Amino acid sequence: MDLQGFGHLLISGAWVTLQLALCSLAVGLIFGLLGATAKVSSSKLLRTMGNSYTLFVRGMPELLLVLTIFFGSSAVLMAVASQFGYDEYIELSPFVAGVIALSIAFGAYATEVFRSALQEIPKGQKEAAVALGMSKTKTFRRVTLPQVWRIALPGLGNLFLVLLKDTALVSVIGLNELMRQTAVAVGYTKEPFTFYLAAACVYLLLTSISMAGLHYLERFANRGYQGARS
Amino acid sequence: MNWDWTVIGQNLPKLMDGALLTLELVFFSGLIGVLLALPLALLRVSQTPWVRVFPYAYIFFFRGTPLLIQIFLVYYGASQFEWIKESALWPILREPYWCAVITFGLHTAAYIAELLRGAIQSIPRGEIEAAKVVGMNYPLMLRRIILPRAFGIMMPSYGNEVILMLKGSALASTITLLDLTGMARTIIARTYTPMEIFLSAGVIYLIISALIIGLFRLLERYFNRHQHWPSEKPKNLDPQLIDKS
Amino acid sequence: MNLKHTLASVAIVAATLAAPFTYAADKVRIATEGAYAPFNFIDESGELKGFDVDIAKALCEKMEADCTLVAQDWDGIIPGLMARKYDAIIASMSITPERSRVVDFSDPYYSNSLIFVAPKKSKFNPEKVSGKSIGAQRATIAGQYLEDKLGSKVSVKLYDTQDNAYLDLASGRLDAIVSDQLPAYDWLRSDAGQAFEFKGEKIDIDDKIGIAVRKGDKLRQKMNKALKEILADGTYDRINAKYFPFSIY
Missing domain, CATH: 3.40.190.10 (Periplasmic binding protein-like II)
Known part of the structure; x- marks a missing residue:
């Protein structure tokens, strides 16, 4: 495949794609944990909030979400800021808007994964922790959380692969990630097939590396179980 | 920020036009998807290793790359080659509508094939063995036992896949189609009311997904009706055989 | 870099x-x-x-x-x-x-003005556009002009980037595009734009x-x-x- 010297453009784009995916993963995990905690909480208000979050976001196209956050955020942010007496023009950069949109989408699906993981932990363990005199936060940190990670990992791994591909949508709002850099190269060379195929290969490479990494993480998370199961 | 209800009211008919195109795209691509997924899944469960290579590569490619790349490969990529432009395919490929339907169909086929493979492999062995014992050949067994059972098993996850395709169909707007998202973007370029129009479009997507979920509940009932046998009265039986007690 | x-x-x-x-x-x-x-x-x-x-x-x-x-x-x-x-x-x-x-x-x-761009060999005439496929970049002045002034007569195609519109002009899907005149002039002088030319007079849009x-x-x-x-x-x-x-x- 002859990339006519545009290879470095694809590499720099892939680097931005990777940063975008990892930032969205970090923020999205927080959204997911918050969403799941809200969904299993005893407060009806929190449960409703959690449920409407997942319902709305999972029914809305990711592209629409990216566009709404990028083009709509200025109006909302300026309205909020003017309440505090700040009347300047505010705009989110495509990167920030992309991270927000992708992590909201990731968070909605992660909420479900975390929720079912939380419910899979036997009640007896919590009771045992109470009997040992552990506080609620300590129980969550020492008993619940470490196990939630293990149970949720395969589900989260799949979601990360989806996220990695969804980063391409952020090209539509002008972030110079892999997809957009490819479009730039196409603009110069007029060889769309060659370059989009090359970009597809880069995505496949990223996906494969992530899959290998996830496999390793899962083995690591399950190390306490391997002996008993085999 | 002033929420503008009138701009929503004025543009609702346009958004509905867009929604109609979205539904069309999802329907046709779903049809192509199932038709393609069938041979893919059957090759994928084959006993011969080299037969499994093609469906595996196909599924790996379409599940491992962004849909946006795939749609650009078909739409812009096809026009790189003169021989395509001179071939009989060009009248189809020059239309963004068909490019979208083809791409979405190829894309969703990869996912459906995986669902179908999982379903086929989870059919209880006994049922296959029973079919062999009564002397069914492979095509008959496929038609009478394997496929009906597999469709029943995969129906709930297939519903999810259709919802994902519905969301993915928003990418049609990147190749000039005026689907629900494309229509919303076009309206906003003039009215500068992104929040109102995008959120209205979001609500319409939500309603469409609710309808799809409802439809699949019905389909699920139909394919798995043998599991609900008490609710069905054996109407066509000889009346004398019906237990009156 | x-x-x-x-x-x-x-x-x-x-x-x-x-x-x-x-x-x-x-x-x-x-x-x-x-x-x-x-x-x-x-x-x-x-x-x-x-x-x-x-x-x-x-x-x-x-x-x-x-x-x-x-x-x-x-x-x-x-x-x-x-x-x-x-x-x-x-x-x-x-x-x-x-x-x-x-x-x-x-x-x-x-001042920026708009203009039609079409293949040199095409007989595209800005006076007779009815039924043609015409493209422009979305959310630009050219895109608005196309929709407002010609929306009822032609098939309007809107693209996310100008480059994509050029690609479709080259592929033959579009009969012409409406574009900002000055960047288009530059593009026509590039290698990629050799087969294309301005059609008709520039359109003054008070930009x-x-x-x-x-x-x-x-x-x-x-x-x-x-x-x-x-x-x-x-x-x-x-x-x-x-x-x-x-x-x-």
Whole structure:
């Protein structure tokens, strides 16, 4: 495949794609944990909030979400800021808007994964922790959380692969990630097939590396179980 | 920020036009998807290793790359080659509508094939063995036992896949189609009311997904009706055989 | 990023850092984008070049100001002005009501107009467009013109980027595109644009390009005065002729 010297453009784009995916993963995990905690909480208000979050976001196209956050955020942010007496023009950069949109989408699906993981932990363990005199936060940190990670990992791994591909949508709002850099190269060379195929290969490479990494993480998370199961 | 209800009211008919195109795209691509997924899944469960290579590569490619790349490969990529432009395919490929339907169909086929493979492999062995014992050949067994059972098993996850395709169909707007998202973007370029129009479009997507979920509940009932046998009265039986007690 | 680019950024950073320590009559920091050939771009030696840049330099000479040019990404170009990173933007910015709310504009220093572009071998006639497929970039003035003026007669195709519209013009899916005249002129001179040409006369849409300064800044009056001078003494025409064989004022 002859990339006519545009290879470095694809590499720099892939680097931005990777940063975008990892930032969205970090923020999205927080959204997911918050969403799941809200969904299993005893407060009806929190449960409703959690449920409407997942319902709305999972029914809305990711592209629409990216566009709404990028083009709509200025109006909302300026309205909020003017309440505090700040009347300047505010705009989110495509990167920030992309991270927000992708992590909201990731968070909605992660909420479900975390929720079912939380419910899979036997009640007896919590009771045992109470009997040992552990506080609620300590129980969550020492008993619940470490196990939630293990149970949720395969589900989260799949979601990360989806996220990695969804980063391409952020090209539509002008972030110079892999997809957009490819479009730039196409603009110069007029060889769309060659370059989009090359970009597809880069995505496949990223996906494969992530899959290998996830496999390793899962083995690591399950190390306490391997002996008993085999 | 002033929420503008009138701009929503004025543009609702346009958004509905867009929604109609979205539904069309999802329907046709779903049809192509199932038709393609069938041979893919059957090759994928084959006993011969080299037969499994093609469906595996196909599924790996379409599940491992962004849909946006795939749609650009078909739409812009096809026009790189003169021989395509001179071939009989060009009248189809020059239309963004068909490019979208083809791409979405190829894309969703990869996912459906995986669902179908999982379903086929989870059919209880006994049922296959029973079919062999009564002397069914492979095509008959496929038609009478394997496929009906597999469709029943995969129906709930297939519903999810259709919802994902519905969301993915928003990418049609990147190749000039005026689907629900494309229509919303076009309206906003003039009215500068992104929040109102995008959120209205979001609500319409939500309603469409609710309808799809409802439809699949019905389909699920139909394919798995043998599991609900008490609710069905054996109407066509000889009346004398019906237990009156 | 190659070495040239790195050198360019180093030079720009160095220039920006050095600026506060050079005392002259008047210090003016001017931002441009550097990615909009032929108006502003960074050449192989890492220097800012182009029509905007030449105009900026001519204006500074007339104002007898000590000017520094910086490259700034388009997205952050207005916020940067307001945050006092620089004092003026000369970057082919259209004067729009939305922008006028946050910045002040000088008198226009050139006008943008629209024009049809189609393959040389095609008999496309802007007078007879009914039933044709015509493209433009989404959310641009060209796109709005297409929808408002021709929407009922032609099949309108809107693209996310200008490059995608060009691709579809080349593939034959489009009969013509409507585009900003001046960037299109540049594209027609590139290798990719050889098979295409302007069709019909340019379409005046009253899109004026101005210099942006902070609200209430007196720099605006100085810029306007200098602009009048370069228009009067032929400096403007000389710069114009360097880039376009027709007047763009």
